[in-house]
Amino acid sequence: NRKGLNSEPGEGLLIYENVVLPFKNPIPKHTQLYQIMTTRLGEGATV
Numbered sequence: 609n610r611k612g613l614n615s616e617p618g619e620g621l622l623i624y625e626n627v628v629l630p631f632k633n634p635i636p637k638h639t640q641l642y643q644i645m646t647t648r649l650g651e652g653a654t655v
Contacts, residue, residue: 618634643653
């Protein structure tokens with residue numbers, strides 16, 4: 609089992625050369641930032 613394959617939204621691994629940096633940065637759904645940043649169809653801000 610590879611680390612990071614079962615991550616939740618807002619979690620993951622940043623990999624650069626030989627550095628692996630795990631991160632956890634969930635964005636609450638009720639915020640304007642979530643509306644701007646989401647990639648889920650139907651949940652984002654409309655243009």
